[in-house]
Amino acid sequence: xxxxxxxxxxxxxxxxxxxxxxxxxxxxxxxxxxxxxxxxxxxxxxxxxxxxxxxxxxxxxxxxxxxxxxxxxxxxxxxxxxxxxxxxxxxxxxxxxxxxxxxxxxxxxxxxxxxxxxxxxxxxxxxxxxxxxxxxxxxxxxxxxxxxxxxxxxxxxxxxxxxxxxxxxxxxxxxxxxxxxxxxxxxxxxxxxxxxxxxxxxxxxxxxxxxxxxxxxxxxxxxxxxxxxxxxxxxxxxxxxxxxxxxxxxxxxxxxxxxxxxxxxxxxxxxxxxxxxxxxxxxxxxxxxxxxxxxxxxxxxxxxxxxxxxxxxxxxxxxxxxxxxxxxxxxxxxxxxxxxxxxxxxxxxxxxx
Ligand SMILES: [Zn+2]
Numbered sequence: 001x002x003x004x005x006x007x008x009x010x011x012x013x014x015x016x017x018x019x020x021x022x023x024x025x026x027x028x029x030x031x032x033x034x035x036x037x038x039x040x041x042x043x044x045x046x047x048x049x050x051x052x053x054x055x056x057x058x059x060x061x062x063x064x065x066x067x068x069x070x071x072x073x074x075x076x077x078x079x080x081x082x083x084x085x086x087x088x089x090x091x092x093x094x095x096x097x098x099x100x101x102x103x104x105x106x107x108x109x110x111x112x113x114x115x116x117x118x119x120x121x122x123x124x125x126x127x128x129x130x131x132x133x134x135x136x137x138x139x140x141x142x143x144x145x146x147x148x149x150x151x152x153x154x155x156x157x158x159x160x161x162x163x164x165x166x167x168x169x170x171x172x173x174x175x176x177x178x179x180x181x182x183x184x185x186x187x188x189x190x191x192x193x194x195x196x197x198x199x200x201x202x203x204x205x206x207x208x209x210x211x212x213x214x215x216x217x218x219x220x221x222x223x224x225x226x227x228x229x230x231x232x233x234x235x236x237x238x239x240x241x242x243x244x245x246x247x248x249x250x251x252x253x254x255x256x257x258x259x260x261x262x263x264x265x266x267x268x269x270x271x272x273x274x275x276x277x278x279x280x281x282x283x284x285x286x287x288x289x290x291x292x293x294x295x296x297x298x299x300x301x302x303x304x305x306x307x308x309x310x311x312x313x314x315x316x317x318x319x320x321x322x323x324x325x326x327x328x329x330x331x332x333x334x335x336x337x338x339x340x341x342x343x344x345x346x347x348x349x350x351x352x353x
Contacts, residue, residue, distance in 0.1 A: 004232045005030045005332025008267070011061070012322045013045035013053050013077070014199050014297030019273035020077030021240070021295045022049035024056050027151065027231045031290045035062050041069045041085050042238055043078040049147030050081025054088035056326075060336065064089050068147065072224040073241025074124035083123075084312065087272070091270035094131045094138045096124065096348075097223060101140075102166040121169070128291040134342050141225045143253050153258065156226035156242070163180065168219035172269035197351040203310050205347070210307040212280030214244060221272060226250040234331060235267035241272040244283045251286050265289035270312065273297075273324055274304020274321065276353070284311050294345075306351045319345040 013020035023046030028037035039061055044050040058064055071079050074097070099121070130272065131138050137146075142162065145154040157165070203207055216230035224240025226247065239247065254260040258321050268289035270280040273296045292312045296303035304321055312319045320327050320342050327342040 001151045002029045002031065002219075003332050004028055004236075006229070006231045007301050007333050008236070008293075008329045009056055009061070010293055010295055010320075010327045010329075011045065011049050011297065012055065012324050012326055013049045013081075014224045015193070015299055015324070018077055019295065019300050019303045019322060020045035020049065020081075020272075021072070021080055022046075022296075023234060023238070023269075024053050025229075026061050027229065034065070038067045038151070039059075039063055039065065039083070040152075043070070043072055043240070044081025044083070044085055045077060046080050047084055048081070050084025051088070053085050054083060055238065057089060062198050065106065066091045068092065068152075069094050069125065069207065069327055070141070070225060070236070071127065072228065073097070073220050074099060074121050074223075075220055075241065076123045078240065078340060079123045079127055080128055086127070086134060086136065090134050090239065091131075091134070094127070094136050094226070095141050096127065097140055097162065097225075098128060098138070099166045099169055099223075099273055101123070102163055106291075117215045128144070129321045135181040136190055141227075143250070144166070144257070150228055153228045153230070153254075153260075154225060155221055155254050156246055158253070159250060161246070161249060162223055163336055163345055165219040168321075170220070181185070182199075201307065201350055201351055203307070205314055208281060208307075208311060208314065210280060210284075210305075210311045212244065212274060212282050215277040217243070221278070222246045224271070228262075235260075235262070235264070236267040236269075236329075237262060237265050237289070238269045239271040240269075241278065242333055243271065247271065247283050249280070251283070263288040266331075267291045267293060268312075268317070270294045270308065270319075272303075274308050275302065276305035276307045279308060279311070281311065284315055290318050292322040293327060294319065296321050296323055304345075305353060307347050307353060308350050313345075313347045316334065323347055 009026040011022040021043035041062040124311040221241035224242040274294040
């Protein structure tokens with residue numbers, strides 16, 4: 001029997017302030033025919049990266065059929081490019097949450113948040129509408145769902161946790177919106193002054209400054225789909241922009257309900273573009289991988305955080321980041337022409353953060 005393999009392509013998204021995720025992957029018998037392989041997309045980044053996903057799948061996977069497209073959460077930096085994928089390829093199913101179905105229609109009608117926040121949910125609604133026009137079935141992902149003969153397992157969020165999070169989404173609650181818009185303006189103003197004051201940090205392999213405090217809570221990020229791929233006994237964990245709380249629930253679910261440990265992963269998708277706000281020592285001691293992949297824009301001031309890179313290396317991972325160029329992880333696949341290997345990020349003892 002042929003051993004199963006995988007190819008996971010992290011495409012570069014963004015330049016500057018905004019990072020994003022765009023991942024294409026295929027697994028199965030990569031030397032065999034298309035029907036022995038599964039092709040997936042996890043998040044689409046921007047419109048540009050969406051176009052790149054389409055060409056990557058056509059040229060490197062040799063197909064124009066995608067078995068499953070997953071939107072981890074409603075934020076624009078993950079959803080926008082998926083419209084290109086739905087338009088440019090034949091998509092069998094769209095896996096995404098439909099937050100508007102988890103809250104009363106009255107609250108939705110009352111919501112009137114302008115600007116970027118509102119736009120991000122609009123993008124998800126546009127994606128849903130496009131899928132409906134094209135007759136693509138939509139599936140909402142919750143812990144316990146599995147697909148492709150158990151190779152894909154959803155570890156989070158649970159339906160209960162998701163229902164708790166949705167009322168905290170920014171565009172859905174009017175009162176909170178007005179308060180948070182004022183607060184956001186204030187925070188935005190102060191972050192400009194704060195960002196110029198960076199701590200100078202000293203770390204070693206034994207001194208860690210990353211902590212477990214939850215900062216900048218975002219219900220949208222917490223609602224990210226946490227997905228485990230198991231191919232040929234290799235475990236790969238995709239986390240979207242999930243935070244420590246969401247990851248802890250997912251790890252509990254995996255251990256207690258499925259008997260699966262997450263401390264021996266082959267590859268970890270580092271959540272939220274390597275932000276120090278989403279992971280701390282406790283969760284990183286539970287979710288350990290030999291390789292860790294960060295998806296960050298090429299000139300982001302805060303993504304990825306060196307504290308997170310150091311924490312991952314300290315726990316034995318080789319750490320990679322997109323930062324402007326694509327990275328492929330593969331196993332049991334034939335080599336690609338003119339495809340160099342990605343360079344690892346280094347441990348740094350003194351840095352500003
Ligand atoms: Zn993001």
